[in-house]
Amino acid sequence: MTDTVQLQIGGMTCSACAARIEKKLSRMDGVTATVNYATERALVTGLDTPEAIAAVEKVGYQAAPLDEVDPDKLTEQRITTLRRRLIVATLLTLPLMDIGLVLALAPGLRFPGWDWLLVVLALPVVLWSAAPFHQAMWSNLRHGTTSMDTLVSLGVLASFSWSVVSMLIGAADTEGYWLGYGITPAGADTLYLDVAAGVTCFLLAGRYFEARAKRSARSVLTALGDLAAKTARVVRDGVEEVVPIGQLRRQDTFVVLAGETVPADGTVTTGSSSVDASMMTGEPLPVDVTAGSTILGGTVNLTGRLVATATGVGAHTQLAQMAALAEQAQARKANVQKLVDKVVAVFVPVVLGIVVLTFLGWWLADAGPRHALSAALSVLVIACPCALGLATPTALMVGVGRGGQLGILIKGPDALEASGVIDTVVLDKTGTLTTGTMTVDGVVTATPDDAGSRDPGTTALRLAAALDQHSTHPVAAAIVTAAVAADPDHRLPECPSPTTVPGRGVIGEVEGHRVLVGNTALLADHDVPLPTDLAAALDEARTAGSTVVLVAVDGLARALLRLSDAVRPEAREVIDELHAMRLRTVLLTGDSRAAAESVGAGLGVDEVLAEVLPTDKARVIDELRSGGHTVAMVGDGINDAAALASADLGLALVTGTDIAMRSADIICVRHDLRVVPDAIALSRRTLRTIRGNLVWAFVYNLAAVPIAAAGLLNPLISGLAMSLSSLLVVTNSLRLRNFRHTGND
Numbered sequence: 001m002t003d004t005v006q007l008q009i010g011g012m013t014c015s016a017c018a019a020r021i022e023k024k025l026s027r028m029d030g031v032t033a034t035v036n037y038a039t040e041r042a043l044v045t046g047l048d049t050p051e052a053i054a055a056v057e058k059v060g061y062q063a064a065p066l067d068e069v070d071p072d073k074l075t076e077q078r079i080t081t082l083r084r085r086l087i088v089a090t091l092l093t094l095p096l097m098d099i100g101l102v103l104a105l106a107p108g109l110r111f112p113g114w115d116w117l118l119v120v121l122a123l124p125v126v127l128w129s130a131a132p133f134h135q136a137m138w139s140n141l142r143h144g145t146t147s148m149d150t151l152v153s154l155g156v157l158a159s160f161s162w163s164v165v166s167m168l169i170g171a172a173d174t175e176g177y178w179l180g181y182g183i184t185p186a187g188a189d190t191l192y193l194d195v196a197a198g199v200t201c202f203l204l205a206g207r208y209f210e211a212r213a214k215r216s217a218r219s220v221l222t223a224l225g226d227l228a229a230k231t232a233r234v235v236r237d238g239v240e241e242v243v244p245i246g247q248l249r250r251q252d253t254f255v256v257l258a259g260e261t262v263p264a265d266g267t268v269t270t271g272s273s274s275v276d277a278s279m280m281t282g283e284p285l286p287v288d289v290t291a292g293s294t295i296l297g298g299t300v301n302l303t304g305r306l307v308a309t310a311t312g313v314g315a316h317t318q319l320a321q322m323a324a325l326a327e328q329a330q331a332r333k334a335n336v337q338k339l340v341d342k343v344v345a346v347f348v349p350v351v352l353g354i355v356v357l358t359f360l361g362w363w364l365a366d367a368g369p370r371h372a373l374s375a376a377l378s379v380l381v382i383a384c385p386c387a388l389g390l391a392t393p394t395a396l397m398v399g400v401g402r403g404g405q406l407g408i409l410i411k412g413p414d415a416l417e418a419s420g421v422i423d424t425v426v427l428d429k430t431g432t433l434t435t436g437t438m439t440v441d442g443v444v445t446a447t448p449d450d451a452g453s454r455d456p457g458t459t460a461l462r463l464a465a466a467l468d469q470h471s472t473h474p475v476a477a478a479i480v481t482a483a484v485a486a487d488p489d490h491r492l493p494e495c496p497s498p499t500t501v502p503g504r505g506v507i508g509e510v511e512g513h514r515v516l517v518g519n520t521a522l523l524a525d526h527d528v529p530l531p532t533d534l535a536a537a538l539d540e541a542r543t544a545g546s547t548v549v550l551v552a553v554d555g556l557a558r559a560l561l562r563l564s565d566a567v568r569p570e571a572r573e574v575i576d577e578l579h580a581m582r583l584r585t586v587l588l589t590g591d592s593r594a595a596a597e598s599v600g601a602g603l604g605v606d607e608v609l610a611e612v613l614p615t616d617k618a619r620v621i622d623e624l625r626s627g628g629h630t631v632a633m634v635g636d637g638i639n640d641a642a643a644l645a646s647a648d649l650g651l652a653l654v655t656g657t658d659i660a661m662r663s664a665d666i667i668c669v670r671h672d673l674r675v676v677p678d679a680i681a682l683s684r685r686t687l688r689t690i691r692g693n694l695v696w697a698f699v700y701n702l703a704a705v706p707i708a709a710a711g712l713l714n715p716l717i718s719g720l721a722m723s724l725s726s727l728l729v730v731t732n733s734l735r736l737r738n739f740r741h742t743g744n745d
Contacts, residue, residue, distance in 0.1 A: 005049045007042040008069045009035065010062035013136055013149060013207075017061065020145065024059045025052070041066065060139045075211070082132075082208040089129035089204055093197040096121045115167050122193040126160045130200040132207070146348040148388065152203055154352075155384035158377050159196040199384055202726055206390050209397055228298055228319055232263035235307070245314075252310045256301045264297045265312035272502035273304035274473065286473065288503040302472075304502065343388075343698065351383040351705065358709045371711065378708040383701055387725040391693035394733040399686030402739050407670025408679045415665030416690060418649035419683030421630045425578050425676075426621065426643075428635035429589035429599055432653060433673070434565040436636070438474045438547065440482035442562035444537040458486045460551045460559030464517045466493045466510045475549060476506075478563055479517075501525075505549070516552040528552045534560050545595025567599055570673050575603045577677045584629075588612060588620060588643070617643035634676055635664075651679055681741040689736055693729045700725045 012018055018035040021042065025033035031046035042063070044052040049065055056063035096118060133156065136149035232248040233255040234241060240255055245263055248254065256262050258273070274286040277299045286302055289295060295308055297317040314320065355376050362372035400410050410416065427433055443460060465483035468476030469492050483492060495515075498508035504525065505518015516522055520538070523530060530538070534550070537560050541548045547563040578585055585605040589596050589612065596610035612620055621643050624631050633640065633647035641663040644650030652664035653673075666683065668675040704721060707713055713721070 004043065004045045005047065005052050006066040007044065007049075007052055007056065007063045008066050008071055008074070009040050009042050009056065010064075010074070011136075011139070012040060012061060013132075013147065017147075021056055021059055021061060025055055028055065040071065060143045079208070079211050082204065082211055085129040085132070086201070086204045086208050089125045089197065089201040092121050092125050092129075093194075093201045096125075096197050097194045118193050119164060119167075122160060122163075122197050125197045125200050126156055129204060130156050133200075133203070146352070148348065150348050151351060151380070151384050152199060155381050156196045156199055158380055159199070160193060162373070162377055163193045163196070195381055202390060206392075206394070228317075229261040229263035233257070233260075248310060248313050250310055250313055250316075252313075254308055254310060256295075256306045256308065258301055258303050258305065260301055262295050262297050262299045262301060262308075264310045264314075265317045266295055266297075266308035266310045268293045268295060268306055268308045270307035271305050273306050274302045274502070276300040276302055290503060303500075347383075347701070351379070354383075354705060354709055355379050361709075362711060367711070375709065375711045378711075378713045379705055382704045382708045382713065382721055387697035387700060387729045388694070390726055390729050391697050392690050394730050395686055395689040395693055395736065398733045398736040399682060399689070399739075402736050403679070403682050406678055406682065406739075407668065407672075407675050408682055409667040410679075410683060410686070411665050411667070415649055416683050416687035418630065418632070418647075418665065419680050420687045422583065422632045422649055422680070424584045424586060424624060424629040425632045425634065425680075426586045426588045426624070426647065427605070428633075428640050429587055429591055429596060430565055431636040432634055433571045433587070433599060433603065434567050436565060438478040438563050439566050440478055440561055441546070441564050441566070442541075444534060444560040444562070446531045446534055446556070446558055458483075460553075461486055461561070462490070462492060463510050463513070463515045463553060464549065464551045464559075464561065466495045467498045467506045467508045467515060467517050469495075470498075471500075471506070475547065475563060479549065479561065482561075513553050514555070517549060519548070520550065523550055523552055523557060526552070526555075528555055528557055530557050537562075543594055545592055545598045564595075567602065568673050572603050574673045574676055575605060577674070578680075579604075581677060581680065583632075583680075586624070588617060588633075590617075618646040621646045632680065649680075649683075651676060678741045682739055685739055686736060689733055693732055696728060696732070697725065 009018075009021065012021075022033050022035040025031055025035075025042075025044060025047075028046070031044065033042060033044045035042045042052075042056065044055075047055065053063045053065075099118070130153070133149045133153040136147065137153035140147055140150055228245065230245055231242050232245050232252075234243050234248060235253040235255060248264055253269070254263060254266065262275070268289050268291055270291060272288070272290040275289050275295055277287050277296060287293075289306065294311075295301075295306070296319070297312070298319040312318070358379050359372050359376035362375050367375075396410070396416070399416070403410050430436055440461070445460060461479065461483040465480045468479050471477070480492070493511050495508040495510050498506050500506050501518065501522060504522035505516065507514075507516050507522075507526075509515070516526060516528065520530065530550070534557055538548055538550075541560070541562045545564070549561040549563065550557060551559040551561065575585055584607075586607045586609060587596060587600045587603075587605045588609045591610060593608075593610040596608050600608035609620060617640065621631055621633060625648065631647045632649040632651060633643050634651045634653070635644055636653040640652070644652060644663040644665075649666070650664035651666045651668055653668050653675075666679050668679055704713075704725075
């Protein structure tokens with residue numbers, strides 16, 4: 001039997017680590033493996049759990065069965081540890097660099113033991129704060145590989161060791177090194193301590209913020225798990241009992257009471273109710289279900305008691321399939337960092353080779369061991385990829401900070417990468433282009449010839465609101481709101497005992513009149529004919545995609561109420577702005593075609609895709625991507641979660657559900673749809689900054705290494721030059737603080 005196991009992986013520091021594990025496992029006979037660096041998970045087929053764990057550990061990483069660990073707890077522990085190391089490094093590096101530079105260059109200010117005081121300040125930074133880099137280097141060397149951590153660790157240790165050795169063997173009257181304007185005083189070797197501590201501090205900051213960004217990559221899976229019911233009310237042998245959700249089986253009969261979450265996909269056998277399925281279908285209205293209707297796990301039963309037969313449980317529910325789609329989609333993220341890792345995979349061994357050749361070349365040229373070691377150390381220090389490590393996280397930090405001021409939350413570099421190449425923006429309708437709140441946008445009253453008397457719309461609204469005033473149904477709330485707004489000087493009349501007819505509407509007596517409020521089926525059940533003008537208005541409303549409620553009084557149809565999900569006032573401006581950015585727009589919704597096309601035509605979108613099921617939304621996104629488009633998805637509901645994760649760029653509105661925001665790459669916090677083009681523009685600008693940083697870092701290293709190898713730089717100048725490279729990267733990133741969207745991004 002072929003086993004498939006899920007493992008939580010520990011010890012990965014870059015996407016190259018994930019590729020290394022995946023490559024090692026996939027080379028084994030009959031084994032296929034997928035390793036997701038973003039979520040730190042591995043899916044291994046062809047091995048049992050102990051064999052899979054042993055194989056991962058053999059490569060130099062840690063592994064544990066997914067169901068035996070708490071990934072969120074591990075992530076928090078890692079972030080806490082990095083934060084502590086960064087705080088210690090910062091508190092010790094700042095005085096070390098300030099005091100050390102002054103004393104090294106001004107001999108008159110030195111006091112006995114000053115140099116050893118600096119060593120004491122640097123020691124915790126080099127040995128404890130930089131421990132993650134040393135541990136990674138040692139693990140890589142044990143398994144015959146290298147990474148960015150290899151150069152960082154060697155550079156830190158070499159700089160610290162050189163300072164200590166120089167202090168022990170250097171003569172007190174020996175001049176220091178050339179700085180470009182003169183010769184440093186004797187004893188300036190302690191400046192290498194600044195290099196060791198500074199490199200550690202800078203790169204720890206980058207590693208800390210990278211860990212925080214990775215935390216959000218897995219949160220969609222946790223949120224989806226929290227949405228599912230934890231227990232089920234199962235009927236077995238005529239006895240109703242509550243059991244853990246894991247004990248629910250296909251074809252089991254289960255009961256869902258009002259207010260409870262549906263535990264599985266199923267078919268209703270007994271009962272009628274309204275079910276809030278907005279998180280799964282995107283429909284703004286609760287769905288009326290009766291015997292024979294389909295219900296989905298994760299939706300909420302609002303009113304009556306339902307008895308259903310389970311058709312999909314556990315991993316086979318639509319909700320679980322969304323979780324699987326989201327996890328699969330996340331596996332293709334972080335390509336910007338993959339580029340850096342690929343370059344570093346070649347760069348690090350080459351630099352180490354150049355270091356060795358530089359030392360041997362100067363040694364054989366009779367330059368002396370001190371000069372040979374100095375030149376080799378210069379190469380190692382100046383090649384230390386500090387700027388490479390800072391290129392992405394610093395730009396990301398500043399871009400995210402500026403985004404926060406503008407109501408935009410950018411989760412990671414994957415969003416930035418996608419923003420630069422997207423050509424299509426897919427927008428959900430309900431709650432995204434529309435407000436997500438039903439409103440009464442028209443009242444049509446019957447003519448005297450048909451109804452016998454003219455009935456003003458305000459009267460019809462008041463009678464309907466009287467029946468609906470104690471209901472929480474969105475349509476009822478919209479009718480009550482409209483009635484109060486139309487006649488604010490009068491209180492709504494009372495209806496002593498309204499009767500709700502599932503799937504039809506509500507009946508009651510108001511001020512001595514028998515009032516029916518509902519659909520055509522309710523009026524037909526009570527033999528109430530529909531006048532010709534109301535019938536025409538009904539057809540027109542349905543064609544426009546509006547929701548219709550009919551009001552009958554004492555056996556006569558008196559009015560038709562048109563309700564719709566109002567389009568956001570800024571929606572048209574946003575569509576025009578996206579078009580100005582040369583982006584194609586697509587409206588994607590589970591709502592009716594008539595309603596979708598009505599909204600799409602009014603806004604001027606390029607294409608309308610309506611009546612799309614939740615699980616099909618991700619498929620539609622994949623089809624667009626297969627057709628050569630790079631797609632951004634804008635949504636706000638749980639039904640959008642898989643599509644948000646499947647798109648090249650996912651944007652969620654904060655007015656939406658928690659799961660939608662966790663699935664997205666960018667969260668739009670500002671309560672204004674104009675935040676969408678702003679978010680795309682900011683992401684593009686941040687991506688350009690990251691690319692500029694990377695280009696500078698690569699060019700700098702390629703140009704500086706030959707100069708250092710030629711002996712034209714000493715370790716002190718190399719350290720200062722390396723710091724300058726990092727400073728330029730940070731300064732370039734800080735320009736994002738002044739970002740303003742002008743329409744040219």
